[in-house]
Amino acid sequence: MRNYYKYLLILPGVLFLTIFMLVPIGMTIISTFFPNEAAADTSNYASLFRDSYFLEILWTTLRVSILTTIICMVIGFPTAYFIARMSAKMKALLLILTIFPLLTSPVVRSFSWMVIIGRNGLVNEALMGIGIIQEPLEILYTPTAVIIGLVHLFLPLTIITLVGVMESIESDLLTAAASLGASRFGVFTKVVLPLCVPGLVIGGILVFVGSFTAYTTPALLGGQQRVLSTLLYQNANTLNDWHMASILAAIMIVVTLIVITCMNLLANKLNPRR
Amino acid sequence: MSLFTLQDVTVAYQKQAILQDFNLSIGEGELVSLLGPSGCGKTTTLRLIAGFLQSKQGKFLFREKDYTKVPVNKRNFGFVFQNYALFPHMTVFDNVAFGLRQRKVSKASIKDRVLRVLDIASLKGFEERFPAALSGGQKQRVAIARALVIEPDLLLFDEPLSNLDANLRVNMRVEIRRIQQELGITTVYVSHDQEECFSISDKVAIMNKGIIEQLSDPATIYRQPKTKFVADFIGFKNFIQFDSRRQETDGIAATVQGITLTVQQQDNDTGLVGAIRPDDLRLYPLDAAPMTVENAVQGKVLISTYLGRSYQYEVKTSIGQFTVNDDAAAAPLANGQEVVLEIPKKQIVLVD
Ligand SMILES: Nc1ncnc2c1ncn2[C@@H]1O[C@H](COP(=O)(O)OP(=O)(O)O)[C@@H](O)[C@H]1O
Ligand SMILES: [Mg+2]
Numbered sequence: 001m002r003n004y005y006k007y008l009l010i011l012p013g014v015l016f017l018t019i020f021m022l023v024p025i026g027m028t029i030i031s032t033f034f035p036n037e038a039a040a041d042t043s044n045y046a047s048l049f050r051d052s053y054f055l056e057i058l059w060t061t062l063r064v065s066i067l068t069t070i071i072c073m074v075i076g077f078p079t080a081y082f083i084a085r086m087s088a089k090m091k092a093l094l095l096i097l098t099i100f101p102l103l104t105s106p107v108v109r110s111f112s113w114m115v116i117i118g119r120n121g122l123v124n125e126a127l128m129g130i131g132i133i134q135e136p137l138e139i140l141y142t143p144t145a146v147i148i149g150l151v152h153l154f155l156p157l158t159i160i161t162l163v164g165v166m167e168s169i170e171s172d173l174l175t176a177a178a179s180l181g182a183s184r185f186g187v188f189t190k191v192v193l194p195l196c197v198p199g200l201v202i203g204g205i206l207v208f209v210g211s212f213t214a215y216t217t218p219a220l221l222g223g224q225q226r227v228l229s230t231l232l233y234q235n236a237n238t239l240n241d242w243h244m245a246s247i248l249a250a251i252m253i254v255v256t257l258i259v260i261t262c263m264n265l266l267a268n269k270l271n272p273r274r
Numbered sequence: 275m276s277l278f279t280l281q282d283v284t285v286a287y288q289k290q291a292i293l294q295d296f297n298l299s300i301g302e303g304e305l306v307s308l309l310g311p312s313g314c315g316k317t318t319t320l321r322l323i324a325g326f327l328q329s330k331q332g333k334f335l336f337r338e339k340d341y342t343k344v345p346v347n348k349r350n351f352g353f354v355f356q357n358y359a360l361f362p363h364m365t366v367f368d369n370v371a372f373g374l375r376q377r378k379v380s381k382a383s384i385k386d387r388v389l390r391v392l393d394i395a396s397l398k399g400f401e402e403r404f405p406a407a408l409s410g411g412q413k414q415r416v417a418i419a420r421a422l423v424i425e426p427d428l429l430l431f432d433e434p435l436s437n438l439d440a441n442l443r444v445n446m447r448v449e450i451r452r453i454q455q456e457l458g459i460t461t462v463y464v465s466h467d468q469e470e471c472f473s474i475s476d477k478v479a480i481m482n483k484g485i486i487e488q489l490s491d492p493a494t495i496y497r498q499p500k501t502k503f504v505a506d507f508i509g510f511k512n513f514i515q516f517d518s519r520r521q522e523t524d525g526i527a528a529t530v531q532g533i534t535l536t537v538q539q540q541d542n543d544t545g546l547v548g549a550i551r552p553d554d555l556r557l558y559p560l561d562a563a564p565m566t567v568e569n570a571v572q573g574k575v576l577i578s579t580y581l582g583r584s585y586q587y588e589v590k591t592s593i594g595q596f597t598v599n600d601d602a603a604a605a606p607l608a609n610g611q612e613v614v615l616e617i618p619k620k621q622i623v624l625v626d
Binding site for chain 2: 178182
């Protein structure tokens with residue numbers, strides 16, 4: 001006998017997501033094709049993708065998100081590997097330290113970065129003080145500043161995700177590899193790394209999507225340099241062009257979906273575990 | 275000549291010493307089992323030999339060379355883990371080929387050797403499977419094949435059969451013994467299953483709390499345990515703590531609480547504890563006891579249990595309580611019945 005009752009369990013969730021997510025998103029996307037409630041019209045998309053100002057912002061946003069993702073992975077992976085191999089007590093302590101930055105709001109963190117990397121900030125004062133540079137570096141209000149802020153924001157998430165995956169790797173697998181003749185490096189590349197692929201993908205998606213859609217950090221640290229989310233906000237709230245804002249939102253959703261799909265495909269390729 | 279020797283080795287986790295001044299020496303081509311209750315340090319000993327953990331003191335000599343500081347990946351020992359530890363992201367072929375690839379063996383030769391060892395392990399046709407798609411017995415054989423293919427100088431097994439069901443266990447242990455003898459690989463085999471160890475080993479080391487209490491061939495251990503622990507572990511359930519013993523012409527006269535029992539000397543043993551298996555004791559109703567009973571002790575049946583092939587009785591006597599397996603099933607003894615207990619003099623082993 002088939003039992004349909006179990007589906008009742010997911011009904012509330014499905015209803016909630018449908019009413020508050022799928023329907024509004026669908027309506028937003030559909031509305032972008034009907035600028036004046038007349039016939040369908042895609043000329044707005046076409047002209048947007050010929051607009052060099054928009055293309056530059058799209059490119060900047062992608063670049064910032066991709067770089068943030070890569071940096072988070074590169075810094076996060078060894079850190080997570082280190083933490084995962086600690087004793088239980090040490091691990092708990094390090095994990096608490098890791099999530100500590102998450103306890104302050106992005107606004108506060110962005111302001112502190114302004115203090116640190118501003119024209120007369122800590123970094124420039126120090127570098128000029130020891131004579132490495134003569135002129136202050138222009139870091140604040142550039143994509144670099146945004147990347148710094150985003151890495152700070154997403155590194156804890158990356159580390160926690162990766163530690164979780166690494167802990168689930170049986171330690172006997174590592175000893176087994178060593179006893180079969182693998183060096184430390186061999187154990188890492190042949191066993192640890194491949195088994196971490198699922199974690200890297202989940203972490204990568206989290207960081208990329210988070211950075212791609214982040215608003216506060218690029219708004220505060222990016223200055224005149226806009227990204228898609230700040231451009232969207234400007235259209236909606238400052239220019240009151242809700243149609244353009246909807247188009248931007250639709251583009252962000254599509255890019256996000258494409259990236260998630262690509263990363264999943266990549267993960268399946270790298271991780272042939274069946 | 276011995277292949278390897280552990281010399282006065284001490285291993286400790288944090289402060290707690292698990293092995294203290296531990297010594298073990300194993301000859302070329304032998305299969306030696308470490309047998310003992312859970313937590314007695316068998317795995318620790320095996321991991322020490324493999325190089326997974328370092329000793330605080332002492333030496334590990336392999337073929338007369340000091341191997342104490344040689345790292346795991348340079349030892350060329352095969353290790354078979356209790357939970358197999360197969361690489362889940364690799365096929366059976368790649369799992370088995372792993373060790374050869376580390377050794378930079380040529381591609382053609384890898385294929386050759388892997389297929390040959392898979393054949394030995396009855397795994398032909400499974401090359402492309404992933405571990406998740408294998409049964410417990412098949413995983414076990416992959417683990418053994420993976421350890422064998424590198425032609426190890428020493429093969430180490432840590433309770434390799436404990437996750438398999440009873441039938442498979444018997445088949446696999448015969449397989450392991452066959453392969454080991456065919457290839458002549460020196461092997462250390464850890465288990466807490468007495469039958470398993472006795473059936474496949476050249477020698478068995480009985481361990482207790484980080485100490486080897488006895489190291490002998492299985493038959494010797496079975497007949498002549500040296501210590502009370504060993505005797506207890508291999509099924510001598512009855513112990514008599516004698517007060518004194520003296521040599522007589524027909525054996526040893528051992529005395530307990532005024533009662534003197536005759537023990538037929540087996541070896542030059544010095545112990546004062548008499549150990550007897552439940553199967554070796556005999557019971558007679560008090561009024562029907564023959565005149566020739568050896569070492570007769572009067573007692574009373576406390577509990578009787580039906581075991582199928584025999585009855586098991588708990589018998590209380592003036593020199594302690596005894597467990598007796600008696601297959602005179604025709605007329606079982608009743609609880610509370612007065613009996614004569616016969617302790618055959620040949621069956622008493624004096625242990626420390
Ligand atoms: N990593 C460890 N840390 C602390 N104590 C351990 C560790 N591993 C084993 N022990 C202790 O060492 C003793 C021996 O363990 P082990 O060698 O695994 O026993 P066996 O394999 O005979 O069951 C046990 O008392 C166990 O609790
Ligand atoms: Mg163990």
